[in-house]
Amino acid sequence: MHQPTRLQQDLADRIVQLVNEEGVAVGDLLNENSLARRLEVSRTPVRGALRHLENQGIVARRPNRGVELIAIPPTEKASAPGSIDEHEEWLVRIARDHRSGSLPQDISEVEVMRRYGLNRPMVQRVLSRLAELEMVERKPGYGWRFLTGARDKATRDESYRFRMMVEPMGILEPDFRLEPSWIEHMRRLHDETLERRWHEASSVAFFEMNAAFHEGLAAASGNRFVHAAIRHQNQLRRFSQYDWKFGFERVVVNCREHLEMLDYLARDERQIASLLMRRHLERASLVRSRDNPDPR
Numbered sequence: 001m002h003q004p005t006r007l008q009q010d011l012a013d014r015i016v017q018l019v020n021e022e023g024v025a026v027g028d029l030l031n032e033n034s035l036a037r038r039l040e041v042s043r044t045p046v047r048g049a050l051r052h053l054e055n056q057g058i059v060a061r062r063p064n065r066g067v068e069l070i071a072i073p074p075t076e077k078a079s080a081p082g083s084i085d086e087h088e089e090w091l092v093r094i095a096r097d098h099r100s101g102s103l104p105q106d107i108s109e110v111e112v113m114r115r116y117g118l119n120r121p122m123v124q125r126v127l128s129r130l131a132e133l134e135m136v137e138r139k140p141g142y143g144w145r146f147l148t149g150a151r152d153k154a155t156r157d158e159s160y161r162f163r164m165m166v167e168p169m170g171i172l173e174p175d176f177r178l179e180p181s182w183i184e185h186m187r188r189l190h191d192e193t194l195e196r197r198w199h200e201a202s203s204v205a206f207f208e209m210n211a212a213f214h215e216g217l218a219a220a221s222g223n224r225f226v227h228a229a230i231r232h233q234n235q236l237r238r239f240s241q242y243d244w245k246f247g248f249e250r251v252v253v254n255c256r257e258h259l260e261m262l263d264y265l266a267r268d269e270r271q272i273a274s275l276l277m278r279r280h281l282e283r284a285s286l287v288r289s290r291d292n293p294d295p296r
Contacts, residue, residue, distance in 0.1 A: 005129050007208055011049035014039055014185060016058075019069065021181065029066045030059060040212070040219045044132050088204040090116065090126045095242030098146060108143045133208075135238055147235070159233060160285040166229055167214065168278040171270050175222025182220075183266050186213055190255045190262075198251065203244035206251060211237075213258055217265075217277075250287065257283075 015035060024030070030050065036043045050067050053059045060070045093116070097103045103115075112123045127144055130136040136144045170176070189209050196202070211234040218230035257280045264273040 005045075005048065005132065007045050007133070008048040008052050010189075010208075011039060011041065011045055012052045015046075015049055015053065017181070017185070019072075024069055026069055026072065028069050029062075030069060031066065040216050042134070048132060088202075090118070090122075091129065091204050092242050092244075094126070094130070095238075103146070106139065106143055106145050133238065134235055157285070159236065160281060163230075163233060164278055164281045164285075166226055167218065167281065168274040170218050170221035170223060170226040170230075171265075171274040171277060173221040173223050173226065176220055176270065177222060178217070178220040178265055180266070182216055183262050186216070187259065187262055190259055194252060194255050198248040203242055206244065207238065207241040210241075210254065210258075246287065254284075 015030070018024075018035075018038065019030075032043050032046050032050070035050075036046045039046065050059055050061075054061065054067075058069070058071050059067050062068050094103065109120060109123050109127065112118065112127070113120060116123075118126075127136060131138065131144075134147060136146050139145050189212075193206060193209060215227070215230050215234055218227045221227065257276070261273050261276045261280070264270075264276065
């Protein structure tokens with residue numbers, strides 16, 4: 001049985017939350033495109049989350065119809081707190097090697113097997129996870145290619161300056177609208193991060209939560225260009241952020257700053273939230289300037 005990634009498990013939980021909140025009945029169909037838009041992700045991880053729910057007997061794929069809800073799912077998350085996904089440990093290792101330049105831009109499964117001493121099924125699962133996150137792609141015919149290159153200091157500085165121009169102003173866009181359920185979901189994820197024991201491989205889930213926060217606010221702006229720009233920035237940051245060098249203390253600061261923004265956004269005090277976003281990015285940029293990686 002396919003082992004779901006942490007991202008797929010999280011999306012599955014969010015789908016379950018939507019099903020329960022909106023009273024979706026057994027026999028109703030779930031639309032991948034609609035779920036992807038509401039969850040502010042691409043269709044690929046949504047498809048994986050639905051596959052996870054299918055393995056749990058909650059949904060079923062019906063030929064020529066779509067994905068049908070066949071059981072009312074429970075609302076509580078069953079995964080054990082603090083559990084470590086073995087795949088994420090390898091993602092951190094590969095991120096570190098890619099950032100250092102010791103991994104070439106084009107790789108094969110055999111090369112990864114030899115370098116890390118992994119069997120082919122594990123390599124295929126790890127590469128599939130990277131592809132799901134749009135970090136690698138399968139080359140036509142043979143092998144894989146990284147979609148992001150190494151980022152030097154000048155590029156990272158430029159990225160932060162760009163984000164400081166775009167993200168605070170996105171919050172002030174006239175069509176900005178944030179769902180209360182999204183705010184509560186983000187609060188829960190941040191609280192869980194603060195409570196969970198920190199491991200090196202925790203950096204993967206931490207970055208994905210962080211990326212979802214920034215991308216979710218960009219999507220809420222109602223401006224497709226702001227949303228596309230921040231999605232692209234998250235894509236560029238992934239490999240360097242998976243190799244996290246700043247420990248749990250910086251994680252705590254990051255989460256608390258995000259939670260403060262969420263408090264003001266819940267009250268629709270967007271001017272203050274916008275100022276907090278700029279301050280948040282400025283502080284992260286200053287921390288980054290004292291080291292090679294770039295913390296959020």
